[in-house]
Amino acid sequence: DAGVIQSPRHEVTEMGQEVTLRCKPISGHDYLFWYRQTMMRGLELLIYFNNNVPIDDSGMPEDRFSAKMPNASFSTLKIQPSEPRDSAVYFCASSSGSYNEQFFGPGTRLTVL
């Protein structure tokens, strides 16, 4: 299996622009998670889905952030408009069932100028 796939690996954009991060979970996994990693706040969960349905989005920082999972093999995290404080590494992870290991993707490093 190819593992969790994220694109792009690096994204540099200017403040005010829309940013879309993409994730393909491991085939057969029914849970998908979006995490953000920053020096100040460490690793924090933004949102997670079960069977394509958002379960907990309490970690989404504000309305500028939105996430979708239109099908079992694809999810997006969108930031509109982006701000410099959104600069971070964004990870996608997936798991099979509630109690099994979460497999992480390689992350997307986002820089907002």
Place this chain on the structure above:
Amino acid sequence: AQTVTQSQPEMSVQEAETVTLSCTYDTSESDYYLFWYKQPPSRQMILVIRQEAYKQQNATENRFSVNFQKAAKSFSLKISDSQLGDAAMYFCAYRSAMAAGNKLTFGGGTRVLVKP
């Protein structure tokens, strides 16, 4: 809400020696899971070891072992016979065993440096 604390920002170890990383957590739940993840410079998060709270026996995975003290809410990681490839950030993480509590709560991380 659960919190996870790693009090050591950085630890240094000589190759082939042993290093222990500390982790404490705060929870009111009795059933949960604890994890140690490794993050090398490549950024990839790799699961090192997991522990179920209901198990008294400490988990081991080759050179990695934990000391789980449930009453003290402590979960330390021991790396034996350290190798250069062990150099990385290590994160302790907590996950509730409740059906709705699938999310991971991470500590702030400990950077491990391995000296040849």
